[in-house]
Amino acid sequence: MSKSNLSLDMDDLLPGLIAFRRDLHAHPELAFEERRTSRLVADALREVGIEVHEGIAGTGVVGVLRAGMSQRIVGLRADMDALPILEQGERPYISRHAGVHHGCGHDGHTAMLLGAARYLARTRDFDGQVAFIFQPAEEGRGGAREMVKQGLFERFACESVFALHNWPDLPVGVAATRTGPMMAAADRFDIVVRGRGAHAAQPHQTPDAVLAAADLVTQLHTIVSRRVPPTQNAVLSVTRISGGQSHNVLPSAVELTGTVRTFDAAVQDTIEEAIRAVAAGVARGSGTRIDVEYVRYYPATVNTHAQAQLALEAARQAGLEAVTAPAPAFTSEDFAFMLQQRPGAYLWLGQGRKAGDVPLHHPSYDFNDDALAGGVRWLVAVARLALGRKSHAK
Ligand SMILES: [Zn+2]
Ligand SMILES: [Zn+2]
CATH class of the missing domain: 3.40.630.10 (Zn peptidases)
Known part of the structure; x- marks a missing residue:
C-alpha cells in the first residue's frame, strides 16, 4: 500500500x-x-x-x-x-x-x-x-x-x-x-438485606438490616484482597446502598448494588461464590435474610x-x-x-x-x-x- x-x-x-x-x-x-x-x-x-x-x-x-x-x-x-x-x-x-x-x-x-x-x-x-x-x-x-x-x-x-x-x-x-x-468482564450484584423492622429504641425486636448491610460492605471488600490470588487482577466496588426513612425506625430492608470486574473466568467464579458465602455468613450472624442476585452482563x-x-x-x-x-x-x-x-x-x-x-x-x-x-x-x-x-x- x-x-x-x-x-x-x-x-x-x-x-x-x-x-x-x-x-x-x-x-x-x-x-x-x-x-x-x-x-x-x-x-x-x-x-x-x-x-x-x-x-x-x-x-x-x-x-x-x-x-x-x-x-x-x-x-x-x-x-x-x-x-x-x-x-x-x-x-x-x-x-x-x-x-x-x-x-x-x-x-x-x-x-x-x-x-x-x-x-x-x-x-x-x-x-x-x-x-x-x-x-x-x-x-x-x-x-x-x-x-x-x-x-x-x-x-x-x-x-x-x-x-x-x-x-x-x-x-x-x-x-x-x-x-x-484488553477489557474486563463486567458483572453486577444486587443484594437485599431483610430484617423485620422495629422501633429504633427497641433494636432487640428485629434483626438489624442496616448493621448487617454495613458489615456486608466491609466483608465484600475483603474478597479481592483475601480470596483472589495476588497475581490476578480484579475490582469489586459497592456503588449504592439504600434503606431506611427515619431516625427512629429500623428499616425492614436495605439494598446494596455493586460491580465486579475480572479478566479470568476462574477469578470471576471465585468472586461470585465468595460474595454468596460472605452474604450467607453475615445473614447467619445477624439473623437477617440476605438475597444475592449476580448478573454477568459482559464477558x-x-x-x-x-x-x-x-x-x-x-x-x-x-x-x-x-x-x-x-x-x-x-x-x-x-x-x-x-x-x-x-x-x-x-x-x-x-x-x-x-x-x-x-x-x-x-x-x-x-x-x-x-x-x-x-x-x-x-x-x-x-x-x-x-x-x-x-x-x-x-
Ligand atoms: Zn461507553
Ligand atoms: Zn464506547
Missing part, C-alpha cells in the same frame, strides 16, 4: 466524514433506538454499491463488499449508540436531543467504519469479502450479543473480527493493543495472538505509532461477545489532545476529528492484511 496514494484519496473523503460525524453527534440516539443513524449508514453504504442487510438486532446494519475471487470474510465492527447524559459544552454541533449525548465517541466509530467502507468500495483491492458490522446498543444493553444471537456469523461467516475504540488516554497518532485480555474482551499482531501491523501501515498495551483496562465492552465466537482483536485509537482531557462518558466529551483519518486507514489496512491483496491476474 502506498501511503501517499491513500492520503490523496483520504483527503477528499475526510471533509464529508467529519460533517457526517458531527451530524451524528448532533443527533445522538440511545441503545436499540439508532433508527436515524442506521438509516444514514445504510444509505451511505448503498450509494457506493455495497450490499446492505438491515434489521439485525433491530437497528443493526451489515454491509458486504466483495472483491477478487476468495470467499474468505473479515468482519469490521463499529457501535452506533449514545449515552443518557445531558451534554455540556459550546460546540456548534451540540446534541439536539436533550439528555442524550455521544459521550463515548461512537459517532466517531460509525463515521470511521463508514469511511473505510466507502474507501474500499472505491479501491476494491483486497481478495475476499469485508463485512462492515454497525451494531446497536453497546452501552450496557449488549447489542453485539443480540446480533450474534440473531445469526450474525451464520449469515456472514467472518474468519476474524476487528474493532477499535477511541482512547483519550493516548495521544492522537498512537494505537495500542495486546494479546489476551472479558480477549484478543487472539495472531489478530493482535495483525492489528499492530495494520496500525504501522496506517501511519500510526503502534504500541503493545502493557495492561488491559477495567472498563468493559460488548465486542467481547463477538470475540467469543471468532478470533479477533480490539484496538485503542489515541484521541488525546493534551493532558487533562475529559474522560469517556464525561458530559462534555467529544470525539476528536483529528483521529478520524488514522482510524479509517487502520480499518482499511486490517481488511487488506486479513484478506490479502487482490491478485492482478483477473
Whole structure:
C-alpha cells in the first residue's frame, strides 16, 4: 500500500466524514433506538454499491463488499449508540436531543467504519469479502450479543473480527493493543438485606438490616484482597446502598448494588461464590435474610495472538505509532461477545489532545476529528492484511 496514494484519496473523503460525524453527534440516539443513524449508514453504504442487510438486532446494519475471487470474510465492527447524559459544552454541533449525548465517541466509530467502507468500495483491492458490522446498543444493553444471537456469523461467516475504540488516554497518532485480555468482564450484584423492622429504641425486636448491610460492605471488600490470588487482577466496588426513612425506625430492608470486574473466568467464579458465602455468613450472624442476585452482563474482551499482531501491523501501515498495551483496562465492552465466537482483536485509537482531557462518558466529551483519518486507514489496512491483496491476474 502506498501511503501517499491513500492520503490523496483520504483527503477528499475526510471533509464529508467529519460533517457526517458531527451530524451524528448532533443527533445522538440511545441503545436499540439508532433508527436515524442506521438509516444514514445504510444509505451511505448503498450509494457506493455495497450490499446492505438491515434489521439485525433491530437497528443493526451489515454491509458486504466483495472483491477478487476468495470467499474468505473479515468482519469490521463499529457501535452506533449514545449515552443518557445531558451534554455540556459550546460546540456548534451540540446534541439536539436533550439528555442524550455521544459521550463515548461512537459517532466517531460509525463515521470511521463508514469511511473505510466507502474507501474500499472505491479501491476494491483486497481478495475476499469485508463485512462492515454497525451494531446497536453497546452501552450496557449488549447489542453485539443480540446480533450474534440473531445469526450474525451464520449469515456472514467472518474468519476474524476487528474493532477499535477511541482512547483519550493516548495521544492522537498512537494505537495500542495486546494479546489476551484488553477489557474486563463486567458483572453486577444486587443484594437485599431483610430484617423485620422495629422501633429504633427497641433494636432487640428485629434483626438489624442496616448493621448487617454495613458489615456486608466491609466483608465484600475483603474478597479481592483475601480470596483472589495476588497475581490476578480484579475490582469489586459497592456503588449504592439504600434503606431506611427515619431516625427512629429500623428499616425492614436495605439494598446494596455493586460491580465486579475480572479478566479470568476462574477469578470471576471465585468472586461470585465468595460474595454468596460472605452474604450467607453475615445473614447467619445477624439473623437477617440476605438475597444475592449476580448478573454477568459482559464477558472479558480477549484478543487472539495472531489478530493482535495483525492489528499492530495494520496500525504501522496506517501511519500510526503502534504500541503493545502493557495492561488491559477495567472498563468493559460488548465486542467481547463477538470475540467469543471468532478470533479477533480490539484496538485503542489515541484521541488525546493534551493532558487533562475529559474522560469517556464525561458530559462534555467529544470525539476528536483529528483521529478520524488514522482510524479509517487502520480499518482499511486490517481488511487488506486479513484478506490479502487482490491478485492482478483477473
Ligand atoms: Zn461507553
Ligand atoms: Zn464506547
